[in-house]
Amino acid sequence: xxxxxxxxxDLVQPGGSLRLSCAVSGFTLSDHSIDWVRQAPGKGxxxxxxxxxxxxSYTTEYAASVKGRFIISRDASKSSLYLQxxxxxxxxxxxxxxxxxxxxxxxxxxxxxxxx
Amino acid sequence: DIQMTQSPxxxxxxxxxxxxxxxxxxxxxxxxxxWFQQRPGKVPKRLIYDASYLESxxxxxxxxxxxxxxxxxxxxxxxPEDFATYYCxxxxxxxxxxGQGTKVEIK
Numbered sequence: 001x002x003x004x005x006x007x008x009x010d011l012v013q014p015g016g017s018l019r020l021s022c023a024v025s026g027f028t029l030s031d032h033s034i035d036w037v038r039q040a041p042g043k044g045x046x047x048x049x050x051x052x053x054x055x056x057s058y059t060t061e062y063a064a065s066v067k068g069r070f071i072i073s074r075d076a077s078k079s080s081l082y083l084q085x086x087x088x089x090x091x092x093x094x095x096x097x098x099x100x101x102x103x104x105x106x107x108x109x110x111x112x113x114x115x116x
Numbered sequence: 117d118i119q120m121t122q123s124p125x126x127x128x129x130x131x132x133x134x135x136x137x138x139x140x141x142x143x144x145x146x147x148x149x150x151w152f153q154q155r156p157g158k159v160p161k162r163l164i165y166d167a168s169y170l171e172s173x174x175x176x177x178x179x180x181x182x183x184x185x186x187x188x189x190x191x192x193x194x195x196p197e198d199f200a201t202y203y204c205x206x207x208x209x210x211x212x213x214x215g216q217g218t219k220v221e222i223k
Contacts, residue, residue, distance in 0.1 A: 035212070044201075044215075045214045047205070047214060061210040108159060
C-alpha cells in the first residue's frame, strides 16, 4: 500500500524556519517526482514545488511565492523528502501536502501556522 | 506564470442536475490539465487527467473536455457524494498552477 506521511508542522513566528518531512512507503521514492502542495485555511490549493525523479537528476522547481525561501530535498536511504522553509511569513500558514501528483498519491498533510 | 480561472466559483445544484465547470488558461496548455475533487476535510482526488481521460474507479458521470485554453468538467447527473470543491491543475509548464476552485453546494 502506498503511503505518504507528512510531519513537522508547528506554530512558528514570522521570520522563522521549519523543516517538514514526508516519509513514503509502498513505492520507490527515487523513481517518482514528488510535489508539495499547500492549502491555507478555507482557501484553495497552491502548488509550491517539485523534486523530480532520479531519471531527471532530482532537479527541483518552485513557485514564485516560495522561491529563494523554501528548499526541497531527499534522503533516499530514509525514503523521505523534506521541505525546508525559511523566512516564514504569515501568508505561509497552511496545510502542507506531499503528493506524487503524477500518480495521485497524497499524504494527509501537516499544518504550519506562522504567527506571533 | 499561467493563470487558471475557473467559473463559477460556487454554485448550487440539485441531485440529478447536469453540472458544468469551466477552466480557462491564460495561455495555451495543450491537453495538460487535470481535474481534482476535494470533499470537506479530505485529501484531493484526481478525477480526470490529460483533459479528458477518466481515472480508474471514477464514475462515468464525470467527463472532461477541451484543449488549448478552455476546458470543462461535466457531471452528467449530480449525486449526493459529488457535493465538493473542484479544482483544475495545469501541468504544461512550471510553475504548476491550480484554478481557484469551484464549490458545488446542495440547492
